[in-house]
Amino acid sequence: MALSQEQRDALNTYVRERMKTLRCPLCGNNVFKGYGVLKIEVGDLEPSGVTWDATTMPFAAMVCTVCGNTLFIHLGKPGAGLTE
């Protein structure tokens, strides 16, 4: 999934407004770099491997520039509200 330039700008604004005081929980750094967007299937996983009531959720990966710890920002609602 690729974000349009308008969506990238909106995501950057969303993250900057909310990450002002955020520190990486592993190393204390406060600089994160945005990487690609990924979709994760979320649902109830049965022991057989079948997933029920699954939905796909879009996230942006924000990576700590010191230790690589990664935060995932939900792009839908509630969240950044950039996708349905």
Ligand SMILES: [Zn+2]
């Ligand atoms: Zn870190």
